[in-house]
Amino acid sequence: MYQPPKRKKRRRKGGIFRRLLVLLILFVLGYGGFFLYYRYGKPYTVALDAGHGGEDVGSVGVIQEVQLTEQTVTDLEKLLKEDGRFRVVLTRKMGEGMSITDRNRKLAFLQPDLMLSVHGNADETGEASGFECYPAVPGMENHEASMEFAALLAEEMEAAGSELRGGNGIRFGYYVNGEKMLVDSTDTTVYDYDTFGVLKNQTGAAVLVEQCFVTNESDVANFGTEEGRQKAAEAYYRAILRYLGADETTENQTEP
Ligand SMILES: [Zn+2]
The missing domain is CATH 1.20.5 (Single alpha-helices involved in coiled-coils or other helix-helix interfaces)
Structure with a gap:
């Protein structure tokens, strides 16, 4: 049928x-x-951004900026992974370039508890030296959190032997008609200017550090050599632990 x-x-x-x-x-x-x-x-997500990369080597002085950013981030990543309590994410692979837009897109998706972008400073005279860092600027959702983290970063870098630029080592960075405008952290005006791309669209603390001047011999000797970069990574690691309130357990563990 x-x-x-x-x-x-x-x-x-x-x-x-x-x-x-x-x-x-x-x-x-x-x-x-x-x-x-x-x-x-894992309780915490930590995002690390090694500035520049690929074709873009950043500033060139005694060393290339990208050498400083990649090795410091690699050392810091190792410290955080050995600690075991953190989910560590990198914005880009070492040796490869990535646009600021793509880094920012990735960070906006990940929404890490904190984001640290590592850079090296430069000046033409070769005289300038020291550490400074750039938290998310006033008016941004994550400004307060970023300020807190920035203060700890500066404190730890000073303890590691760095001189803090502008007194407390904290500044705000803006772009005005394509030109960088840097102001001291005492200027809490909410400007209607653009800021560093990696600091945007995140709820967690976001700070960009200028570890040292790649154009200054003694700065590079202190924080740009293999040993110096490790020293900076350790300072950042301590600041991260303190910011996330994860330092107490570690201190107890190391007590005899
Ligand atoms: Zn840079």
Whole structure:
């Protein structure tokens, strides 16, 4: 007897529906699993950004800026991973370039608890020296958190032997008609200017550090050599622990 194609059609429809439902469930489970793992797998997400990279070597002085940024970030990543309590994410792979827009897009998606972008300073005279850092500027959602983290970074770098520029080593950076405008942290005016791209669109603390002057011999000797970069990484590590309130456990563990 002839079976009307209706049933067949209906069955196929059900098949597609079921398949879609299975796909949807798999998607929800997969995405949910990733979300839960990402959110609760480790208590803190720390994002590290090694400034410049690829074709862009940054400022060139006694050393190339990119050497400083990549090795310091590598050392810091190692310290954080050995600690084991942090999810460490890098904005870019070492040796590769990445636009500020792409770095920012990645950071906006990740929403880390804190973000540290490492750079090296430069000046034409070769005289300028010291450490300074740039938290998310006044008016930004993550300004207060960034200020807190910046103060700890400056404190730890000073303890490591660095001189803080502008008194407390904290400044705000803006772009005015494409030109950089840097102001001391005492100027808390909420300007309608653009700021450094890696500091934007995040809720967690975001700070860009100028570790030392790559154009200054003694600065490079202190914080630009292999040893110096390790020293800076350790200072940043201590600042991160203090900011996240994770330093007490570590101190207790190291007590005899
Ligand atoms: Zn730079």
